Amino acid sequence: xxxxxxxxxxxxxxxxxxxxxxxxxxxxxxxxxxxxxxxxxxxxxxxxxxxxxxxxxxxxxxxxxxxxxxxxxxxxxxxxxxxxxxxxxxxxxxxxxxxxxxxxxxxxxxxxxxxxxxxxxxxxxxxxxxxxxxxxxxxxxxxxxxxxxxxxxxxxxxxxxxxxxxxxxxxxxxxxxxxxxxxxxxxxxxxxxxxxxxxxxxxxxxxxxxxxxxxxxxxxxxxxxxxxxxxxxxxxxxxxxxxxxxxxxxxxxxxxxxxxxxxxxxxxxxxxxxxxxxxxxxxxxxxxx
Numbered sequence: 669x670x671x672x673x674x675x676x677x678x679x680x681x682x683x684x685x686x687x688x689x690x691x692x693x694x695x696x697x698x699x700x701x702x703x704x705x706x707x708x709x710x711x712x713x714x715x716x717x718x719x720x721x722x723x724x725x726x727x728x729x730x731x732x733x734x735x736x737x738x739x740x741x742x743x744x745x746x747x748x749x750x751x752x753x754x755x756x757x758x759x760x761x762x763x764x765x766x767x768x769x770x771x772x773x774x775x776x777x778x779x780x781x782x783x784x785x786x787x788x789x790x791x792x793x794x795x796x797x798x799x800x801x802x803x804x805x806x807x808x809x810x811x812x813x814x815x816x817x818x819x820x821x822x823x824x825x826x827x828x829x830x831x832x833x834x835x836x837x838x839x840x841x842x843x844x845x846x847x848x849x850x851x852x853x854x855x856x857x858x859x860x861x862x863x864x865x866x867x868x869x870x871x872x873x874x875x876x877x878x879x880x881x882x883x884x885x886x887x888x889x890x891x892x893x894x895x896x897x898x899x900x901x902x903x904x905x906x907x908x909x910x911x912x913x914x915x916x917x918x919x920x921x922x923x924x925x926x927x928x929x930x931x932x933x934x935x936x937x938x939x940x941x942x943x944x945x946x947x948x949x950x951x952x953x954x955x956x957x
Contacts, residue, residue, distance in 0.1 A: 669741050669870050671695070674836040677704070679719035679863065689762045691745030694887055695735040700726030703771035704741075706763070706786075707799075710777030710806070711884075712877045714740025716863040717776060720943035733767060734759070736779075736927040738876020750876065751883035752778075756785040772799040772954065773874065776939060777911060778884070780805030780902075785889050787898035794937060796843050799957065803939050804911045805902055807919040809887060841865035851934025853907035893922040901928040901953045905934035905945065937951070 677682050683697040697715050699722055709717040715733040723733045737755060738744035749758060759782065763770070771792050775783030780802030781912045842858075842865035849856060849864065867873050900923050904913035913930055920926040929949055931938050939946040 669867070669873055671741050672902060674866060674870075675741060678714045679859070680722055683722070684715075687766065689758075689765050691749060692737045692758060693743040693745070694737075694762060695741035697722065697733045698731065700728070700730050702729045705729040706768065706770040706773045706783075707731065708773065708775040708779035708782050709736065709739075709760075710731075710775075710779045711736075711880055712739070713776070713779075714863070714867060714873075715950075716740075716860070717937075717940060718820050719859070719863075719940075721939060723946060724943075724947055729771070732770075734762075736782075736876075736880070738879065739873055744759070744876055747876065747879045750880040752785060752886060752889060754883075755880075756782055756789070760786060760789050765890065767835050767949050769793050770830050772800045772801060773800040774803070774950070775805070776803045777806045777936065778880075779796040781807055781886050781889055784893075784896060784898070784900070787896060788892065797896075799954070800900045801953070802900070802902045802916065803946065804905055804908050805916055805919065806911050807886060807890065807893075808911070808915045809890065823947060841869040844868060849884075849937060851933075852937065853905065854937040854941050855935070856937055856940045858887075860937075890919075890922075893919060893925065893950065896923055897925065899957065901950075902926060902928045903938065904928065904930045904935060905938035905941075906930050907934060908930040908936045908938070910936040929953075 676778035678790040680697050683699050687696055705725055707718045714735050718733045722731050737750055769792055773783040773786055783800045787800050790798055792798055842861050845861050845864035845868055902916035902920055904916045916928055920928045931945060934941050
C-alpha cells in the first residue's frame with residue numbers, strides 16, 4: 669500500500685505514524701492514554717480491522733494498532749521474517765524500543781497466535797505477562813492431507829513472482845472482498861469491504877500475506893500452551909467457517925487460565941460485524957481482572 673496515495677483515506681489516518689525499527693518500517697496507529705492495549709490483526713488484514721474499536725478503547729487505554737510486516741502500510745525489510753516466531757521477535761523488539769508494555773494484547777485469527785506467543789516474552793509494568801484476548805484465534809495445525817499440501821502450495825504460490833499479480837487482477841475488488849469475507853461467515857460494512865478491496869488489489873500486500881502463509885506453523889506454540897501463564901479470553905463467532913469455535917475450546921483446555929465465550933450469529937470477522945458486542949465482552953472480562 670502506498671502511504672502517500674492510500675493512507676489519507678484510510679480509517680483513522682490521523683492516528684497513523686511510521687516507526688523505523690529493523691528490519692521493518694512499521695505503520696502504527698495510536699490513541700488514548702493509560703495502560704497500553706496492543707491490537708494485532710490477522711493474515712491479510714491491516715489496522716483498519718480495528719476501526720470501530722480503537723475509539724471506544726482509547727477512552728480508557730493507550731491503544732496501539734500495528735500492521736504486520738509487509739501488510740497494510742508496514743514495509744517488510746525482508747520476507748524471510750514472516751513466520752510466527754520471527755514476527756513475535758520483531759514485534760517484541762518494536763515494543764521494547766517504543767517503551768510499550770501492554771497490559772492487554774488483542775489479536776484476531778493469526779494475530780491471536782502472535783499475541784499468545786508475545787505473552788511468553790513481554791511483561792507488564794507489574795512484572796506479570798500481558799493479558800491475551802483472541803478473537804477467532806487460529807490455534808490449530810492443519811489436519812490430514814492439508815497438513816502437508818497447504819504449506820507446500822503456499823510456498824509455491826509465494827515463490828512465483830506472477831502469483832500476487834494474478835491475485836490482484838480481475839473483477840471489482842470490493843465484490844471479490846465481499847465473496848471472500850462472506851465465505852467465512854461474516855457480513856461487514858461497505859467501509860470495511862472497500863478497505864479489504866484495496867488490500868487485495870495491492871501486489872505487495874498480497875505477496876507478503878502469501879509469504880506469511882508459506883512460513884506459518886503454530887506447532888511450537890501449541891506445544892507451549894500449557895506453560896503460558898497469561899490470563900486469557902478466547903472469543904469465537906458461532907458462524908465462523910474459517911476457524912471453527914471448537915479450535916478455541918480445545919486450546920482453552922490446554923491454557924492454565926483461560927475463559928471462552930461465543931458470539932452467536934457472527935463469523936470470522938466478529939469484531940468488525942458487531943464491534944459493540946465484542947467490546948462489551950472485552951470490557952466486562954478486563955474489569956474482572
